[in-house]
Amino acid sequence: MSAAFTPFIGSINNFDYQQHDWVTFKSKLQQFFLANDLNDVSDKAGLKRRAILLSAFTDESFKLASNLVLPKSLEEIGFGDIFKSLDAHFTPKRCGFAVRSQFYAATQQPGESYAQWAVRLRGLAAHCSFKHLEDALLDKFVMGMSAGPEREKLFGMDIDDLSLAKAVDQAESVRCARTAAAASAPAGSGCGPLFKMDGGPRPTTTGAATSEKCAVCGRKNHKTSECRFANYKCKKCNNRGHLRKMCKKMNYVGLCDTSEGDDVLTE
Structure with missing residues (x-):
């Protein structure tokens, strides 16, 4: 009597190296293995994991993987060795200062919330190898913020009392207070621009200049x-x-x- 088939938990999407990111796919695949208890103990030879990996490849990705292990074939290579070959191919070598240059050049974009700006900074710092990551993130978060009351508020605070999370909360608090104050202001309470004495004719409501002094x-x-x-x-x-x-x-x-x-x- 054959053993009952147990369906896998979750699923793995196809991987096309021309469209998809290998690091993202690899992370999802590892979580799939974890959820289904596929490891060096339950799958000693790695046959199941290799089959799942290769079956998720599109034709072009399968050809690429085959070329990476030549002169051997994919059926002759263990799961771990295939993984290492793909890692070496898809993971680019990074120049530390070039990566840091991108981090330091970043600024908050129009329409980008403070939470989104903080998350983007963490992504940019992922390969910077900062010795004090949180300090670098806090400095760049504040210095790279768009000019305004939120930035001025953080500039006036004691650095020793700040973390990146607190800085995000402070900036959001000032933004919310400013938005609420603007929304509650009576209509027409704002001050209009001062009259500019430029010597030229000033249009009246009909568009013509007045003739009286x-x-x-x-x-x-x-x-x-x-x-x-x-x-x-x-x-x-x-x-x-x-x-x-x-x-x-x-x-x-x-x-x-x-x-x-x-x-x-x-x-």
Whole structure:
């Protein structure tokens, strides 16, 4: 009587070396072996593991594996040796400083959350061989952040009290508070841009320039109600609401201070 067939737990997708990452596939395959209790004890010769590995290969991947073990065939090579050959082929040799250069050059991208930025940094640091990984991650996380209140907040904190996880939490807290404050602000409470005195015509609501002089400064490119000098004090009469060249109080002839661009007034 034949033994009952026990189905495997989980499944393994096909591996195409031209489209898939070997490291990712290898990790998933090892988890599959673990879940199904396939190891050096239960599968001493590695025949089951070799069969599962090779059956997951596409035709092109199978040909590549065959070429890597030449002059022997895949049926003659043990599972462990096939694994080592594939590792050597797919795992590139890395230059330590070149990898670190990519890490240090990274910056937070537009639309990237602080949690995503931290995760991406961990990936970039995977092959950097930092002696103090957490310190390097914290430094780059803060220094590579987009400019804003979140970055300023972390710059003002004591480094000894920070870890990468705490830095992410602090940045998210500031972002959430800023977002909530902006959402709760009354409509129209924001300050508009200051009127720019550029000497050119200022469009009115109809798109045409006003023909009347401003009673405050004398220009024609804006209305009196829009003048930025409305609260300035006249240097001639000491009253507020107009500049000296628009002062109606007549005085003696003299040279005027031209610090505001006023004309010489004569009585």
